[in-house]
Amino acid sequence: MPPKSDSVEGIVLTFVNEQNRPLNSQNVADALQKFNLKKTAVQKALDALADSSQISFKEYGKQKIYLARQDQFDIPNGEELEEMKKANSKLQEELADQKKITSELESEIKSLQSNLTLEEIRSKEAKLQSEVKEMEEKLNKLQSGVILVKPEDKKKIEESFSEKVTQWRKRKRMFKELWDNITENSPKDQKEFKEELGLEYDEDVDVTFQPYGDMLASLSKRRKVSR
Numbered sequence: 001m002p003p004k005s006d007s008v009e010g011i012v013l014t015f016v017n018e019q020n021r022p023l024n025s026q027n028v029a030d031a032l033q034k035f036n037l038k039k040t041a042v043q044k045a046l047d048a049l050a051d052s053s054q055i056s057f058k059e060y061g062k063q064k065i066y067l068a069r070q071d072q073f074d075i076p077n078g079e080e081l082e083e084m085k086k087a088n089s090k091l092q093e094e095l096a097d098q099k100k101i102t103s104e105l106e107s108e109i110k111s112l113q114s115n116l117t118l119e120e121i122r123s124k125e126a127k128l129q130s131e132v133k134e135m136e137e138k139l140n141k142l143q144s145g146v147i148l149v150k151p152e153d154k155k156k157i158e159e160s161f162s163e164k165v166t167q168w169r170k171r172k173r174m175f176k177e178l179w180d181n182i183t184e185n186s187p188k189d190q191k192e193f194k195e196e197l198g199l200e201y202d203e204d205v206d207v208t209f210q211p212y213g214d215m216l217a218s219l220s221k222r223r224k225v226s227r
Contacts, residue, residue: 002054011035012045016055017068024065158219165216172202172209 003009015032016023025046029039046066050057057066076084116124183190194201202208 003049008037008041009045009048011037012042013049013054016046016049016066017072020068020073022065022067024063028066162216162219165212168209169213 003013005011005014011032012028015028025039025043028046029037029042032042046055046057046064049055050064050066054069055066056069057064059065183193186193
């Protein structure tokens with residue numbers, strides 16, 4: 001007579017049948033901790049079930065291995081196994097399709113989340129409209145002949161620029177002559193000597209004279225033409 005399902009033997013028997021794999025008493029006790037069953041009670045239940053032939057067991061030295069009785073299960077024949085394989089293959093294909101659909105949906109959700117909200121779009125639109133209005137006002141001033149920079153201010157800027165670039169060229173030439181004289185017969189490596197003195201060339205700070213020299217030449221040419 002099978003034990004009651006809520007008894008210790010009933011709980012252990014249900015577990016062993018559900019697992020349908022070799023188990024020792026420790027495996028069963030660990031799995032059934034949620035029922036507050038102690039190992040001694042589990043061991044006693046396993047032995048009782050084995051003695052009543054409700055489960056099978058084998059001894060390996062001092063170790064007992066318990067297993068659900070296999071005659072209680074319907075074992076499929078070759079044809080049934082083949083059908084099961086086909087069904088499993090079909091299910092695997094359906095699972096792959098579902099995973100693909102899920103991946104596509106997740107990508108679409110991420111894409112939608114990266115888009116601007118309606119509030120953000122309106123804010124950006126207002127900012128762009130303000131910038132367009134500002135540029136239109138500047139354009140209208142230029143088209144109407146309004147002078148944005150006074151001639152005297154322009155002259156001052158050009159003269160200041162001309163003086164600074166001229167001084168730059170002059171000092172650059174003076175330094176080169178002086179440096180060549182100092183290092184002409186020096187056994188030291190020029191690069192190491194320069195670093196030792198803490199000197200920096202224009203190129204060391206990503207500045208080149210040429211563009212400014214060209215601007216100065218263009219400015220001088222324009223002045224000659226306007227005279």
